[in-house]
Amino acid sequence: MATHGARGRSGGRPTLEEVAARAGVGRGTVSRVINGSPRVSDATRAAVEAAVAELGYVPNTAARALAANRTDAIALVVPEPETRFFAEPYFSDMLKGVGAALSDTEMQLLLIFAGSDRERARLAQYLAAHRVDGVLLVSVHADDPLPDLLAQLEIPAVISGPRSAAETLPSVDSDNYGGARQAVEHLLSRGRSRVAHITGRLDVYGAQRRVDGYREAMSDAGLGVDEGLIEAGDFTEEGGHRAMEVLLERHPDIDAVFAASDVTAAGARRALREAGRRIPEDVALVGYDDSAIARHMEPPLTSVRQPIEEMGRRMIDLLLTEVADRRPLASRGLDRRQMVLATELVSRSSS
Amino acid sequence: MATHGARGRSGGRPTLEEVAARAGVGRGTVSRVINGSPRVSDATRAAVEAAVAELGYVPNTAARALAANRTDAIALVVPEPETRFFAEPYFSDMLKGVGAALSDTEMQLLLIFAGSDRERARLAQYLAAHRVDGVLLVSVHADDPLPDLLAQLEIPAVISGPRSAAETLPSVDSDNYGGARQAVEHLLSRGRSRVAHITGRLDVYGAQRRVDGYREAMSDAGLGVDEGLIEAGDFTEEGGHRAMEVLLERHPDIDAVFAASDVTAAGARRALREAGRRIPEDVALVGYDDSAIARHMEPPLTSVRQPIEEMGRRMIDLLLTEVADRRPLASRGLDRRQMVLATELVSRSSS
DNA sequence: AGGTACCGTGGGAGCGCTCCCACCAGTGAT
DNA sequence: ATCACTGGTGGGAGCGCTCCCACGGTACCT
Numbered sequence: 001m002a003t004h005g006a007r008g009r010s011g012g013r014p015t016l017e018e019v020a021a022r023a024g025v026g027r028g029t030v031s032r033v034i035n036g037s038p039r040v041s042d043a044t045r046a047a048v049e050a051a052v053a054e055l056g057y058v059p060n061t062a063a064r065a066l067a068a069n070r071t072d073a074i075a076l077v078v079p080e081p082e083t084r085f086f087a088e089p090y091f092s093d094m095l096k097g098v099g100a101a102l103s104d105t106e107m108q109l110l111l112i113f114a115g116s117d118r119e120r121a122r123l124a125q126y127l128a129a130h131r132v133d134g135v136l137l138v139s140v141h142a143d144d145p146l147p148d149l150l151a152q153l154e155i156p157a158v159i160s161g162p163r164s165a166a167e168t169l170p171s172v173d174s175d176n177y178g179g180a181r182q183a184v185e186h187l188l189s190r191g192r193s194r195v196a197h198i199t200g201r202l203d204v205y206g207a208q209r210r211v212d213g214y215r216e217a218m219s220d221a222g223l224g225v226d227e228g229l230i231e232a233g234d235f236t237e238e239g240g241h242r243a244m245e246v247l248l249e250r251h252p253d254i255d256a257v258f259a260a261s262d263v264t265a266a267g268a269r270r271a272l273r274e275a276g277r278r279i280p281e282d283v284a285l286v287g288y289d290d291s292a293i294a295r296h297m298e299p300p301l302t303s304v305r306q307p308i309e310e311m312g313r314r315m316i317d318l319l320l321t322e323v324a325d326r327r328p329l330a331s332r333g334l335d336r337r338q339m340v341l342a343t344e345l346v347s348r349s350s351s
Numbered sequence: 352m353a354t355h356g357a358r359g360r361s362g363g364r365p366t367l368e369e370v371a372a373r374a375g376v377g378r379g380t381v382s383r384v385i386n387g388s389p390r391v392s393d394a395t396r397a398a399v400e401a402a403v404a405e406l407g408y409v410p411n412t413a414a415r416a417l418a419a420n421r422t423d424a425i426a427l428v429v430p431e432p433e434t435r436f437f438a439e440p441y442f443s444d445m446l447k448g449v450g451a452a453l454s455d456t457e458m459q460l461l462l463i464f465a466g467s468d469r470e471r472a473r474l475a476q477y478l479a480a481h482r483v484d485g486v487l488l489v490s491v492h493a494d495d496p497l498p499d500l501l502a503q504l505e506i507p508a509v510i511s512g513p514r515s516a517a518e519t520l521p522s523v524d525s526d527n528y529g530g531a532r533q534a535v536e537h538l539l540s541r542g543r544s545r546v547a548h549i550t551g552r553l554d555v556y557g558a559q560r561r562v563d564g565y566r567e568a569m570s571d572a573g574l575g576v577d578e579g580l581i582e583a584g585d586f587t588e589e590g591g592h593r594a595m596e597v598l599l600e601r602h603p604d605i606d607a608v609f610a611a612s613d614v615t616a617a618g619a620r621r622a623l624r625e626a627g628r629r630i631p632e633d634v635a636l637v638g639y640d641d642s643a644i645a646r647h648m649e650p651p652l653t654s655v656r657q658p659i660e661e662m663g664r665r666m667i668d669l670l671l672t673e674v675a676d677r678r679p680l681a682s683r684g685l686d687r688r689q690m691v692l693a694t695e696l697v698s699r700s701s702s
Numbered sequence: 703a704g705g706t707a708c709c710g711t712g713g714g715a716g717c718g719c720t721c722c723c724a725c726c727a728g729t730g731a732t
Numbered sequence: 733a734t735c736a737c738t739g740g741t742g743g744g745a746g747c748g749c750t751c752c753c754a755c756g757g758t759a760c761c762t
Binding site: 013056058059060061062063065066071082083086089092095096099103108110111113118119122125126128129130131 | 364407409410411412413414416417422433434437440443446447450454459461462464469470473476477479480481482
Binding site: 703704705706707708709710711712713714715716717718719720721722723724725726727728729730731732 | 736737745755759
């Protein structure tokens with residue numbers, strides 16, 4: 001927990017100036033050492049470091065922020081109420097990845113919820129004050145004004161799932177299309193052929209891509225696409241339940257279901273049980289997310305795993321590059337940096 | 352999302368100075384208006400407010416922090432790995448209360464995990480840099496050096512559960528002693544008399560107080576205290592299971608158990624089931640925390656509810672007072688502010 | 703010998719704010 | 733008329749840092 005020897009005589013914290021005096025050098029030199037500039041001789045550097053240690057010098061962040069016009073902080077903005085944040089493992093995994101990537105850095109992470117209008121107003125104020133160098137945006141809906149606000153304020157930002165194929169912000173996403181294909185191909189390889197799909201909220205781009213993946217996997221397998229086998233859900237348990245009921249009504253001979261999330265799959269499972277269908281004997285079931293729910297379901301649920309922690313790490317990488325790069329607007333925006341990470345099918349007994 | 356009209360001609364954000372010029376007043380006056388000082392005439396205030404709105408002025412936090420030597424930020428320090436933070440509803444409830452209390456304020460909340468040594472070192476550095484005006488400490492063990500570090504750095508802090516009866520930091524706690532009494536008296540009123548207690552980690556002061564409550568309730572009821580009916584747990588499921596086994600071995604005629612947490616009760620329940628005891632017919636069971644576990648247990652668990660959200664709110668109140676009060680050391684520390692909130696027994700079918 | 707290039711270094715200027723002292727009425731008491 | 737306030741105001745000083753220009757020194761060319 002570090003030493004902190006004598007302080008400036010007046011009892012306050014030591015300043016750069018005091019360190020400089022102690023080391024017998026100028027203010028600029030100390031600043032260079034603190035900031036790791038290479039343009040300092042080894043001897044000088046050692047002298048300064050000694051003085052820093054003796055005085056227990058810690059840079060004053062406010063002064064640095066004022067002079068350098070940066071804050072060394074970035075925000076993870078969650079446009080959801082806190083409750084959902086804690087309920088969904090997605091966020092905690094993301095946070096873990098982000099935290100890990102940031103721990104080698106001087107950067108400070110701020111967690112900001114913007115679920116209510118009140119909170120959003122506060123956030124707008126906060127961003128306008130430029131209290132962070134960059135923003136990580138997770139779980140953003142198609143019509144959210146936040147990305148535009150950030151663009152207008154010229155604050156670097158990275159988004160976790162692109163809002164559309166034409167996303168302008170740098171983004172990190174998992175391969176929703178490929179993941180969906182994995183799921184469907186898995187079901188087909190198990191000998192199923194009447195595979196239904198319960199979608200997610202279709203205003204979320206990722207959900208659309210999963211539908212695309214489902215469609216093309218079916219069609220590539222020569223089974224054609226029966227639109228009657230697709231039913232819209234909304235990522236909730238209730239939505240999954242309702243959609244499954246509709247599907248069973250329409251196609252009683254369904255022998256497999258690919259649900260757009262594990263929670264949706266849980267709803268579907270309930271409807272299947274209520275209809276007397278056995279899993280996996282009568283109907284095979286595959287979810288998406290590979291969350292705790294999947295592992296604890298009865299029977300355990302086959303699911304498509306997204307590397308969420310890895311996504312968090314990549315988002316930080318992108319953002320830090322973006323923050324560092326802040327060149328005079330010229331070359332920016334052209335080289336769109338969109339990153340897509342592979343998914344992995346985790347096979348369990350539900351399929 | 353607020354207006355932001357024309358900016359300073361150079362494209363940057365408008366400054367106090369520019370607002371002053373626009374309003375035709377001095378810098379000091381604008382500062383007074385911004386900070387809500389009463390020593391400004393209504394006419395002047397209106398003029399300044401108009402200028403602020405027209406320019407879309409937002410104060411520069413870094414400059415303010417530097418000049419005023421405050422940050423307008425406080426930290427919620429969680430000395431646990433992130434995993435536990437997400438797993439235990441205690442933290443999310445606390446965060447909700449804290450967030451609510453802070454939302455009327457300009458204060459910014461920082462969430463800081465200090466589970467690993469690495470993270471703790473970072474935290475120490477962070478605190479040494481005085482990057483927050485105050486600290487909220489939750490879930491601190493008896494031997495944690497953090498409170499001393501804070502005292503040494505003279506950073507105002509409030510602790511969620513006192514470390515001992517002689518806690519020097521301001522604290523907010525629920526009435527562990529009273530809550531335990533409620534639990535035991537409830538069991539006695541249900542006609543039970545051979546009531547066992549599985550404790551929490553005894554290096555946590557609150558756990559000790561629960562034992563005290565158990566002891567005195569038993570003794571006040573004229574049943575005396577059989578030390579053999581007390582077995583140490585550690586707040587975990589496994590600990591509860593083990594302790595229950597020991598207790599059943601020692602006292603097969605136990606007809607009630609008060610567990611120091613819901614998780615502990617879940618472990619005890621498992622051991623009771625394995626021993627063929629029915630709940631509540633053979634053995635009544637009461638937990639502590641009234642968490643989600645209690646509601647979803649089979650049978651639903653009677654439990655002592657702590658007003659955690661309320662505790663969060665109170666902690667903020669105390670801390671903000673502490674931060675505002677920062678008088679020259681003289682009158683501080685004498686008026687210890689320890690706050691204890693009442694618990695409530697939530698009766699369900701396990702007892 | 704002079705010229706050119708750099709490297710390492712010192713320190714002025716300034717970031718945008720708050721604090722505080724000085725100042726100017728106006729008011730009421732003497 | 734004089735004095736003592738008081739409410740309202742302007743602006744200097746300074747918070748601790750980074751940025752950048754200027755300087756002397758060394759090294760390597762012409």
